[in-house]
Amino acid sequence: MLRIAVPNKGALSGSAMAMLHEAGYQQRKESKELVLVDPENEVEFFYLRPRDIAIYVSSGKLDIGITGRDLLLDSGADAEEILQLGFARSTFRYATKPGTATGPQDFDGMTIATSYEGIVDAHLKESGVKASIVHLDGAVETAIELGVAQIIADVVETGTSMRNAGLVVIGDPIMTSEAVVIRRNGAPADDPKVQQFLRRLQGVLVARSYVMMDYDCRVEHLERAVALTPGLESPTISPLHHEGWVAVRSMVAAKEAQRIMDDLYELGARAILTTAIHACRL
Numbered sequence: 001m002l003r004i005a006v007p008n009k010g011a012l013s014g015s016a017m018a019m020l021h022e023a024g025y026q027q028r029k030e031s032k033e034l035v036l037v038d039p040e041n042e043v044e045f046f047y048l049r050p051r052d053i054a055i056y057v058s059s060g061k062l063d064i065g066i067t068g069r070d071l072l073l074d075s076g077a078d079a080e081e082i083l084q085l086g087f088a089r090s091t092f093r094y095a096t097k098p099g100t101a102t103g104p105q106d107f108d109g110m111t112i113a114t115s116y117e118g119i120v121d122a123h124l125k126e127s128g129v130k131a132s133i134v135h136l137d138g139a140v141e142t143a144i145e146l147g148v149a150q151i152i153a154d155v156v157e158t159g160t161s162m163r164n165a166g167l168v169v170i171g172d173p174i175m176t177s178e179a180v181v182i183r184r185n186g187a188p189a190d191d192p193k194v195q196q197f198l199r200r201l202q203g204v205l206v207a208r209s210y211v212m213m214d215y216d217c218r219v220e221h222l223e224r225a226v227a228l229t230p231g232l233e234s235p236t237i238s239p240l241h242h243e244g245w246v247a248v249r250s251m252v253a254a255k256e257a258q259r260i261m262d263d264l265y266e267l268g269a270r271a272i273l274t275t276a277i278h279a280c281r282l
């Protein structure tokens, strides 16, 4: 059985479980369940705190896990990311009250509050800055107002939390993060169970970002039409009963579908349809 760590709460949890469900795996029915065996798919899910997932995976007790790139880096665990999942996207940044500092070069002697001590410590060392770090569990934005620190380093998505606390981001982003699948460094890359799990998740990513497009077009327009819809391998072309016409079927990126439909129509294509893809193996 493949043993997989899944975030049990926080910003990663809901999207991770939704993705696993779409990939055909059973998911727990209620939040008190800590382990779930899915015998049909030969996997066992362990619902763990997102921060702990890299530790379990690096120890070799669990085969793979879903966590945030920032959490993986912060933990210092001996694990590596093997697939990007495209949700929980964020940047990790310094912020302060306007006028306090403009970037790490001004931080000498200051105190920085963060929940990500590992990332901040490494970044300060790399930048040659001598500042102290105070570790807080969350709601870090309030630390400056309450006088615990002059600077914070935290996750920024929309920037609303920072703005609401009257803070401005300073310096370049320390890193960008998203949800990732991780495995222990040096674990065999060709484990068939891991490969199958990754193919399923990749299938969900593709099904979410592509649509199937069908249309009819005149044979003399086919080359230009196919240039607009090259598909992943190559489009399927079928003859129509109506001579001089063909039917074309191709996958296209969902976010480009409307523009492509306009362009195909201009070219003379008709009966242009898009349908959702529910599951896929590339």
Ligand SMILES: Nc1ncnc2c1ncn2[C@@H]1O[C@H](COP(=O)(O)OP(=O)(O)OP(=O)(O)O)[C@@H](O)[C@H]1O
Residues within 6 Å of the ligand: 007, 009, 010, 011, 012, 050, 051, 067, 068, 069, 070, 071, 088, 089, 090, 138, 155, 156, 157, 177, 178, 179
């Ligand atoms: N608002 C957000 N938008 C996108 N990603 C986020 C957001 N907040 C946290 N994350 C990401 O979620 C992961 C943190 O997981 P965690 O469970 O600690 O989130 P959390 O929502 O802060 O949970 P908690 O507040 O319960 O500690 C990190 O990878 C982080 O980049």
Ligand SMILES: O=P(O)(O)OC[C@H]1O[C@H](OP(=O)(O)OP(=O)(O)O)[C@H](O)[C@@H]1O
Residues within 6 Å of the ligand: 011, 137, 138, 139, 140, 141, 154, 155, 156, 157, 158, 159, 160, 161, 162
């Ligand atoms: O840029 P934004 O869209 O505002 O999102 C970023 C905020 O979201 C997370 O907070 P969360 O709600 O998880 O609370 P926490 O700080 O207690 O972890 C994160 O720690 C930031 O505070």
Ligand SMILES: [Mg+2]
Residues within 6 Å of the ligand: 138
């Ligand atoms: Mg949080």
